[in-house]
Amino acid sequence: MSNYPNLLIDVAMHHLKNQGITTVFGIPGGLIHPFFDRVEQDEEFSVVVARHEGGAAFMADGYARASGRIAVAAATSGPGATNLLTGVAAAFADGVPMLVITGQAPSHTLGRGAAQETAREDIDIVGIFGPVTKYSAMVPSPAQFSRHFRRAITLALSGRPGPVHLNVPVDFWQQPVDEPLVASTAIEPSRPVDLPAVELAAAFLTQAQRTVVLVGSGASSLGARRLVEEVATHLGAPTATTPRAKGVFPEDHPLSLGVCGLAGSPAAQSALVEDSVDTLLVVGASMNETTTFNWHAGIGHERRIIQLDIDPARIGRNYPVDIALVGDTEATLAELLKRLQAHDSSPQPATSAIPGSRSIPEIVNVSEGSSAAELGPAVWRAELNHALPSDAIVFSDIGGHMLFNLRHLQMRNDQRFILNMGFGSMGHGTVAPIGASLGCPGTPIIAIVGDACFTMNGMDLLTAREYDIPVVWIVENNQGHGISYHGSKLVNGGRAMQCIVNNKRISAAAIAGAMGIPVWEVDQPGQIGHVLREAITVSGPTVIEVHVDAEISPPLAERAKTVAGFRND
Template sequence: MIENGDLILHYLQRLGVKYVFGVPGGSIEPFYNALARSERRGGPRAIIARHETGAAFMADGYARETGRIGVCCATAGPGATNLVTGVACAYADGIPLLVLSGQPAIEKFGRGALQDGSCTGINTVEIFTHCTRFNTLVSHTAQLEPKLLQAISYAISNRPGPVHLSIPLDVMREAIDPSEDKGQLRAFINHEVTPSQEAMHLVLKELADKEKVTVVIGEGAAGAIDEILAVVESRNWLFVTTPRAKGLVNCFHHRYRGVFGFAGHESAREALLPENAERVVVIGTALDEVSTSGWDTSAIMSRRLIHLSSNAEHLSRSFLARLCILGSIELMLKPFAALLERSPMRKDQVLLQDDDGLPAMIDLANRAKCLADSGPVKPQALMTKVSALCPDDTRVLMDSGNSFLWGIHYWNCKRPKGFNRHRSLFHIGIGFSSMGWAIGASVGVAAGAKGAPVVCFTGDGSMLMSGQEITVALQENLNVLFIVLNDSSLGMVKHGQQIGGAERIGHALPKIDFALMAQAMGIESYRIERLSDLDRIDIPGIVSRPGPCLLDVIVDPEEVPPMGARMKVLTGAQ
C-alpha cells in the first residue's frame, strides 16, 4: 500500500518533475513524508524555501527553465495564504504551476482547528479562486486522482497557469492500492492545433506583396523562433520583441530593432511606424500595457495589425486587427521551413555591433552612459559590462522595479545559435510585478538549469523583502550570481514620484551592506563601489561553478531608468 502523497509524486515523476518547492508544516506533513520516500528512491525531492511566497517564485522559475510544470506546497492557513502572491505572479504571466496546500482533517472542519483554512474557517480555497486556472478542495480519496489529472491538464493547456488542490490531512495520508496510479498522461501532450487553411491563406495573402513588415515577437513564439527568424531573414523584414520575449533572440541580430513596450527602445517604436511597417505581425503575446507601450496607437494598436497566437486570451483585445489567427505558430510555419532554409533571398543572421561593442541597430537611451567607468556606478554601464562578461547561455532574471527597467533596455542577450528554441535567456515577472520575484525564481531556474549560469538582478528593497531566499541557493549549492542594485531607496517609486510631480514620501531605505549580510549567511560576496571593481572579480568563473555569490553594487541614485511609457499611463498623459 501507498499513501495519496505517494500517488501525487508518482504522477509528478512521470511528468519529469525533479523538485517540489515549499515549507513543511503540520497539515502538509504526510506529503513531506512521501517526499522523503520519493527522494530515497530517486524521485522528486523537496527544496525548502524560507517563505511560501519564495517557494511559489521558485516553482515559477523552474517551470520557465524546464518547460515542465512547477510544483509548490504549503501547510494550511497562513502557509496557503503566503503562497498567494507567488501564485498570482504565475497566473499573470501564464506559468504552469501545481499548487498543493494542506488542510486540517475533514472531521475537524468547523471545530476551530489550528490554521483552519476550510469553508468553516478562513476559506483558503476561495482565496485562490481568482489566481488559478483550476481550484478545488479534495474532500475524499476517490476525488484525488481525477482532480489531480484535471488540474494538470488545465495547468499545461494552451492557456497555461497555476492550479490549486487543497488536500486535508487525513486524505493526504490515506493508504491506497498502488494500482490506483492508472491515469494516462498522454492526454496532456500535443495540445497545439494548426490554424485553419482559410486562416493561413488570409495571412499569406495579406503579406505576400508587402516589403515593409515588422514582426513583434512575444513570449508565446518560443517554439517557433527559428522559423520566424527564417521568415524575417528571407523577406528582409524588421523585427522587435516584447519585454518578456527579449531572451528569445540575439540582441546583435542585423534585423533586430530592440524591445517595444515597457522600458523599450526608440528604434523599436520607429520600426512599427506606418512609414516603416505596412503590416505589423504580432506573434504570441497579449496586447497589454507592457507589450504595447501603454497601448500606443501609433505602433501596434492600429488597423495594420495581424495577430497570431495559440492562446485565445492573447487575441481577446485585438479588436483593431485586420486578422486574428488562433493556432500554433510552429505548426503554421512548419510546412514552409525547408523552403525558407533554401530561399536564395535569405540572408542568415549577421551580428552587428558598433566600435564600443554595443548593438549597432538598437537606439539605446543615453548610449554614452553604457561605457561610463568613473564615479558612482551607472546602472546602464553595469548592465552592459556584466552582459558582456557572462557566457552566451547565461539565464538572467530582472526583479520588479528599477532592475527590470534597466535590464529590459540595457541587458544584451547573446543567445547562441542552436540554443533550445523553447527556452528564454531573459526573464521578468512583469505581469503582477511582485518585488522579490527574481530572487526566488532564480533559485528555481538554477535548480532546473543543471549548472548553466544564472544571474539575478534585484534591488535593495526586494532584498529587504525576500533576501533570505538566497540561502536556499547556498543549501542546494546552486550557481546563482545575485547582483543587488543598492541605492538606499525604492528607486522606481522615488523616480516615479519625481517625474510625476507627486509627494516625495516612503521611498527612502537605510544604508545596508548586503555583502556583509551575505557573508553572515555563508555566501561569497563583494561590494562594488566603482565599475572598475568588477575587474578584480572573475564573473565568468563565478557563474560557472557551484554555489551562490552576491555583488552589492552601489549604483548612482540619480540615474533615472527608462520609465516614460509607464509614467504616461500613471499620469494619464498622451
C-alpha cells in the first residue's frame, strides 16, 4: 500500500498495471498530454505512436484479437478522438475487448467553447462513442475515475467482449485522489454455463443420425478451438466455419467442410442446406448474412438447431432454435463433451459425414487464370499454403483478395486467420497485424492485403519500421478496387465501373522501399514460397508485392446477389 493522496495519473497507471496492460497505442496531443507523458516515463510501459489515430485503434484491435488480452488505444480530444471511431467500431462489431481513453478540455472550461472541446454541450464525444462501445463515459471528477475504470473493464471482458471508452478532462490527471494504491488481481470475465441445457443438448446430439457443426468466431480462443475439434470428432460430424472463423476448425482435418457462406466451399454450402442433416450444432456464430447465403431457408428446414453463444440476443435471431446454450463457449463445450462421453463412451466414426464433404480450399492448376506475364490469385495462394509457417497468424484485409483468401488459403492446425468481417473496414488487415506482432512476440505475422487497402492505411507501415516490428505484408496488386470492379460487372449486366481502376499504376514495392522497408516482387508461379521464407527471416517489417491479372474475378456471386436486391435465386 502506498502513501496517499496520489495524483490521478498514478491511480490510472496502477489500475492499468493491475490489469496486465503495458502497451498503449495512440498519438499524443495537448489535451491528453499528461497521460502520454507519464506512460512514456514508466519503464514498464511501451508507447506505440501510430501515423493516424485510426491506425492506433486498429493496432489495439489486432493486439487483442491475436493475444486474447485487452488493449488500449488513446488519443487527444477533437479529431484525435473521432479518428479512432472506425477502429473502435470494428472492434465492437466483432466483440474485441479494448479500452479507449480520450482527452478532453479542462473541466473548468466545459460548456464555454474551449479549443477541441467535445463535451455534451458541443460535440458530444461520449455520445459519439456510445453506439460502438459497451460503455462510454466522461469521468466527472478525479475521485470517480477508479469506479468508472473498474466498471468499464468489467463490461469490456464480460459476456460478449467489446470496447469501452473513458473521456478524461486534461486537468484531472494532475489532481490528487484520496485513494491508496492497493495491489489487486486483474478483473476476469465470468464463465457461465447452463448445465440443464447442456444435458439436453448432449441427449439430442447422441440420438442424432446426421449432425453438422457450424463454428463461428465465438470459438476462436485456443481452448475453445481444441474443444470444438474434440466434440466434432466424438460426433463424427462434418464441420464448417463462418468466414471470420476460418481456420478455427483446422481445414486439413478429415471432417472439415471449410468456410460456409461468402466465398466459401461448395461442400460447406451443400452440407448446410442438405435435407438429410437432422441436427445442426452452431457454436459461437450468429448465423448472419455472410454465413447463410443471404439467410437461405434450407439451413433451418426440418432439422434441430442447437445454438451456443455468450450473447442471448444472438441466439435464434435468424433461425428458430430448439436448444439455446447461453454461456461461455469454452466452459460450455467442456461440459458438453463430458456429457457426450457419458452418454456414449465410444466416439462415433466419421461415417455420418455427408458424402463428398471433405473440404480443402480449391487447388488450381498453375495455368488457370494467368497469363505468361501475370500470376493468378488462386495460383500463388495454392503455393503459399505450402510455405506458411505452422504457427502463422494470417490477417486478411477487406476486398477481392479477401474472397480469394477465404476460398483458396488452407489454415491448418495451429495456424490462425483474422478478418474484421463484422464491420468490414478496409485498412484493418493492413494495420492490425502491427498490434498482433506486439501481442504475440515470436509468432510469424503475415498480412495479405490489396493495393487499395495498402494505399488507404499503408502509411502506418512506418510505425512498424520505427519500432522494428516484424510483419510480412503480401500486397496483391490488381491496380484498383477489385471487389467493386467485378461486383459492378455482376450487378450492372457486365458493365464495370471505371472510376475504381487506377489510370496510373501504383507500385507498393516502391512505396515500401521509400520507407526503408525490404521489398520483393512476385509475378510468376513458383516464386512466392521462396520469397516468403526469406522475408520471415528479416527482423523488421517486409513487403512482398504480387502482381496479378486484374480481370480474374474473385468468388463473389452470392454477395453480388445480395447487393442487387437480397435475392435467393
